[in-house]
Amino acid sequence: MAKPLKVGLAGLGTVGTAVMRLLEHERDKLAARCGRPIEVVAVSARSRGKKRGIDLKKLRWFADPARLAADPEIDVLVEVIGGAGNPAKRAVETALAAGKPVVTANKALLASEGYKLAMLAERHDVALNFEASVAGGIPIVKTLREGLNGNSFNRIYGILNGTCNYILSRMEEDRLAFAECLREAQRLGYAEADPSFDVEGHDTAQKLSILASLAFGTKVDPGAVYVEGISSITLADLDAAAELGYRVKLLGVAVRTEAGIEQRVHPTMVRKDSAIAQVMGVTNAVTVDAEGLSPITLVGPGAGGMATASAVVSDLADIARGVRIPPFGRPAARMTAIRKAPMQRHEGGYYIRLLARDRPGSAATIARRLAQRQISLESIVQRHEIRPPGGGQAGRSGAPVPVILITYATSEDAVRKALAAVRRDRVISGRPQVIRIEKN
Numbered sequence: 001m002a003k004p005l006k007v008g009l010a011g012l013g014t015v016g017t018a019v020m021r022l023l024e025h026e027r028d029k030l031a032a033r034c035g036r037p038i039e040v041v042a043v044s045a046r047s048r049g050k051k052r053g054i055d056l057k058k059l060r061w062f063a064d065p066a067r068l069a070a071d072p073e074i075d076v077l078v079e080v081i082g083g084a085g086n087p088a089k090r091a092v093e094t095a096l097a098a099g100k101p102v103v104t105a106n107k108a109l110l111a112s113e114g115y116k117l118a119m120l121a122e123r124h125d126v127a128l129n130f131e132a133s134v135a136g137g138i139p140i141v142k143t144l145r146e147g148l149n150g151n152s153f154n155r156i157y158g159i160l161n162g163t164c165n166y167i168l169s170r171m172e173e174d175r176l177a178f179a180e181c182l183r184e185a186q187r188l189g190y191a192e193a194d195p196s197f198d199v200e201g202h203d204t205a206q207k208l209s210i211l212a213s214l215a216f217g218t219k220v221d222p223g224a225v226y227v228e229g230i231s232s233i234t235l236a237d238l239d240a241a242a243e244l245g246y247r248v249k250l251l252g253v254a255v256r257t258e259a260g261i262e263q264r265v266h267p268t269m270v271r272k273d274s275a276i277a278q279v280m281g282v283t284n285a286v287t288v289d290a291e292g293l294s295p296i297t298l299v300g301p302g303a304g305g306m307a308t309a310s311a312v313v314s315d316l317a318d319i320a321r322g323v324r325i326p327p328f329g330r331p332a333a334r335m336t337a338i339r340k341a342p343m344q345r346h347e348g349g350y351y352i353r354l355l356a357r358d359r360p361g362s363a364a365t366i367a368r369r370l371a372q373r374q375i376s377l378e379s380i381v382q383r384h385e386i387r388p389p390g391g392g393q394a395g396r397s398g399a400p401v402p403v404i405l406i407t408y409a410t411s412e413d414a415v416r417k418a419l420a421a422v423r424r425d426r427v428i429s430g431r432p433q434v435i436r437i438e439k440n
């Protein structure tokens with residue numbers, strides 16, 4: 001058999017140890033598939049003495065991952081340290097500059113440095129593979145980069161953050177408040193060290209920016225993503241969505257529009273009977289809407305040691321076989337600066353929940369302000385407080401009355417301006433809740 005592919009593994013946390021276990025477990029099958037064995041020969045991690053349940057005795061140890069990356073014995077660097085800065089960045093750059101291919105699971109690094117790293121990899125004729133950086137075990141990078149090579153993409157959207165999907169699912173299924181579900185997600189180890197990164201949508205935005213580059217050939221730019229998280233979503237929204245035939249998901253959406261590429265992350269109403277609405281719990285899903293095909297939805301585990309290791313090992317197998325595809329599916333020099341479609345120009349349906357002051361003319365004022373912006377309503381539901389029999393006239397308690405509006409397709413700009421006018425009219429209390437509806 002041909003000589004083994006010698007791997008330097010930087011990072012021995014949940015993912016790094018899972019990579020070692022998977023390589024060990026699949027050793028013979030991988031060797032048969034790739035025509036050569038894949039062997040970890042050296043590792044680097046913060047603490048050498050930590051108990052990990054894996055045998056490191058035969059492996060060389062490096063305290064500094066960049067020195068591991070530069071070591072002449074290793075053929076390829078696997079970086080599963082994480083984080084956009086050092087030591088991950090320096091280790092990846094060192095390996096590429098030394099002409100060694102790199103496999104990384106690092107979405108933050110790819111989102112901030114993806115284009116520069118792709119240039120560096122190509123300059124040195126080596127692979128930079130990052131299947132594990134988006135949606136864990138779902139092979140979405142390969143799907144976009146290789147499987148759908150012959151297609152133009154119209155839209156990619158998905159559930160890219162397991163923590164948010166877990167929270168929204170638990171809120172709906174168990175009628176729990178947001179904060180309680182978040183605590184549970186943290187306890188189960190789904191959330192990032194700083195959970196606001198998950199729940200405010202930034203984790204999804206990084207992943208989306210990588211998918212958008214693969215799909216549209218643009219330089220990775222997480223700054224071009226409009227981001228809203230799920231922390232304002234209440235049980236009242238989930239109930240209203242269910243009644244209207246929808247479910248709320250935190251989606252990342254990248255879509256080609258006449259105004260440019262729209263990239264957005266926000267709570268989204270999806271039709272309850274759609275494929276993506278069925279995805280509950282910590283699971284991820286990505287739908288690819290490509291020319292000439294009906295949409296393809298991939299569903300699977302988006303995080304966790306084994307799911308991520310599966311993607312890392314698949315990337316390693318490509319390197320062992322000598323497969324090298326440009327990191328973003330085209331020569332980096334052909335990646336273009338993104339023409340960002342402004343969010344104000346987003347078009348679609350909207351769910352709007354308002355607390356209308358309970359006095360004559362409130363509803364008429366709201367309707368007038370929407371009409372002034374050419375916003376047409378598909379449905380309007382006003383929920384009066386239910387009062388006990390003989391307890392007086394329903395809805396005349398003086399308390400604000402929830403009003404739920406569903407609009408036909410309109411623009412973000414029109415909705416924002418109409419709601420600003422409604423607030424100035426003082427016919428509502430508090431801030432309106434706005435959730436965009438995604439056609440699917």
Ligand code: HSE
Pocket residue numbers: 160161162163164190191192198203302303304
């Ligand atoms: N915190 C992330 C999630 C982990 O919840 O999906 C995977 O990137």
